[in-house]
Amino acid sequence: xxxxxxxxxxxxxxxxxxxxxxxxxxxxxxxxxxxxxxxxxxxxxxxxxxxxxxxxxxxxxxxxxxxxxxxxxxxxxxxxxxxxxxxxxxxxxxxxxxxxxxxxxxxxxxxxxxxxxxxxxxxxxxxxxxxxxxxxxxxxxxxxxxxxxxxxxxxxxxxxxxxxxxxxxxxxxxxxxxxxxxxxxxxxxxxxxxxxxxxxxxxxxxxxxxxxxxxxxxxxxxxxxxxxxxxxxxxxxxxxxxxxxxxxxxxxxxxxxxxxxxxxxxxxxxxxxxxxxxxxxxxxxxxxxxxxxxxxxxxxxxxxxxxxxxxxxxxxxxxxxxxxxxxxxxxxxxxxxxxxxxxxxxxxxxxxxxxxxxxxxx
Numbered sequence: 001x002x003x004x005x006x007x008x009x010x011x012x013x014x015x016x017x018x019x020x021x022x023x024x025x026x027x028x029x030x031x032x033x034x035x036x037x038x039x040x041x042x043x044x045x046x047x048x049x050x051x052x053x054x055x056x057x058x059x060x061x062x063x064x065x066x067x068x069x070x071x072x073x074x075x076x077x078x079x080x081x082x083x084x085x086x087x088x089x090x091x092x093x094x095x096x097x098x099x100x101x102x103x104x105x106x107x108x109x110x111x112x113x114x115x116x117x118x119x120x121x122x123x124x125x126x127x128x129x130x131x132x133x134x135x136x137x138x139x140x141x142x143x144x145x146x147x148x149x150x151x152x153x154x155x156x157x158x159x160x161x162x163x164x165x166x167x168x169x170x171x172x173x174x175x176x177x178x179x180x181x182x183x184x185x186x187x188x189x190x191x192x193x194x195x196x197x198x199x200x201x202x203x204x205x206x207x208x209x210x211x212x213x214x215x216x217x218x219x220x221x222x223x224x225x226x227x228x229x230x231x232x233x234x235x236x237x238x239x240x241x242x243x244x245x246x247x248x249x250x251x252x253x254x255x256x257x258x259x260x261x262x263x264x265x266x267x268x269x270x271x272x273x274x275x276x277x278x279x280x281x282x283x284x285x286x287x288x289x290x291x292x293x294x295x296x297x298x299x300x301x302x303x304x305x306x307x308x309x310x311x312x313x314x315x316x317x318x319x320x321x322x323x324x325x326x327x328x329x330x331x332x333x334x335x336x337x338x339x340x341x342x343x344x345x346x347x348x349x350x351x352x353x354x355x356x357x358x359x360x361x362x
Contacts, residue, residue, distance in 0.1 A: 001234055003362050013201075015080065015082070018078040018079075019076075019171040020077065020122065022169055024215075025042075026151065026166055026167045027161055027167070029066065029069040032150060032152055033148050034315065035161075041276070042276060044152040045152045047272050048131070048135070049292050050295075051133070051134065052231055054327065055067055056245055059086065066141060066150075068136040069136045072128055072298075076098075077173075078125050079120060081117065081119060081177075082178055083180045084116070085114070086123060086139075088125065089188075090134025090296075091130045091132065093134060095109040095121070095125050098123075099120075100120040106190065112189065128193075131195060131296035132298040132299075133295065140340065144174070154273055155237045167332060171218060181204065185334040191330075197303060197304065198306045200306055200313070201259065201265070201285060201287065201312055206281035207284065209245070209281040210244055212261065214243065215239055217240070217284055218267070218284070219305055221304065224238060224300065225298065229292070234297070235266065238266070247281060253276065253280075254299070256291055258285050259284045259286065259305075261280060261281060284305065289313070302316045
């Protein structure tokens with residue numbers, strides 16, 4: 001149980017979402033805390049920037065607006081505002097609207113659709129499948145103070161978000177908007193958030209510290225995502241990658257998607273909450289266009305790596321950026337006769353990924 005002093009609460013009259021059940025790891029994330037790695041402050045931000053953008057666009061927000069990043073199992077949230085418009089994007093999940101009257105059966109919400117809920121109703125998001133993360137956006141955004149230009153949560157450092165941590169039961173999350181305006185509800189049809197089987201990488205910057213056989217093993221092997229994976233890094237199990245002459249280097253900067261190989265020869269792909277510097281050699285770096293898709297992989301999933309050159313990485317980044325810029329034009333009305341108080345959710349939205357962080361490199 002949390003102490004009352006640990007609970008984040010809004011003013012009694014302020015619009016908010018009340019956390020009935022938080023899920024195992026629900027945090028506030030936006031595009032990340034850019035420009036402070038030189039001071040030892042991680043970027044953080046959404047693991048899957050594409051799903052974040054999709055959820056925000058459905059409710060009318062800019063694509064990098066802070067939203068709730070949900071891992072594994074979603075929260076139950078009660079509306080404490082006149083009305084709220086919500087949208088979800090990410091792993092498939094059962095989404096239900098619960099009325100104040102407990103005798104009223106829950107209403108399941110169809111995918112890929114924004115929804116407007118009224119005061120006293122609750123939204124319940126079940127276990128995720130097909131992806132480890134999903135995003136719940138609120139029209140107008142959350143009224144959380146930015147820290148160094150970002151509302152992203154870095155839980156290890158206790159920075160940003162709501163009290164620098166994952167949500168807890170009893171938290172009251174303040175909203176910017178007291179009511180959601182009347183409008184047609186929107187959907188994003190024919191979009192996919194499939195998880196990748198082959199992840200593209202550019203070798204280096206320390207691939208010369210691995211034997212030729214070690215590099216061949218890395219590119220040919222199939223790896224399994226382990227349960228030790230978190231927002232900091234994806235730990236993989238599979239064939240051991242052989243170093244050439246040891247595994248220690250002078251600590252240097254860590255780019256998103258850098259793949260460290262410590263002394264045990266098992267690769268670690270560094271993700272949103274990665275450390276800013278590290279002293280293990282990095283055999284390769286995941287291209288920025290493949291990072292959000294990589295971050296969707298749950299423990300037990302398998303993947304392999306495919307070597308590409310820098311020109312291919314840059315072209316992939318540009319192609320995904322173009323697709324992202326065109327997402328708003330793909331929004332369409334949800335259709336006539338929709339009960340807007342009983343609709344929500346986005347299913348798997350976009351096949352492919354894009355890097356939205358200025359600190360990211362191809």
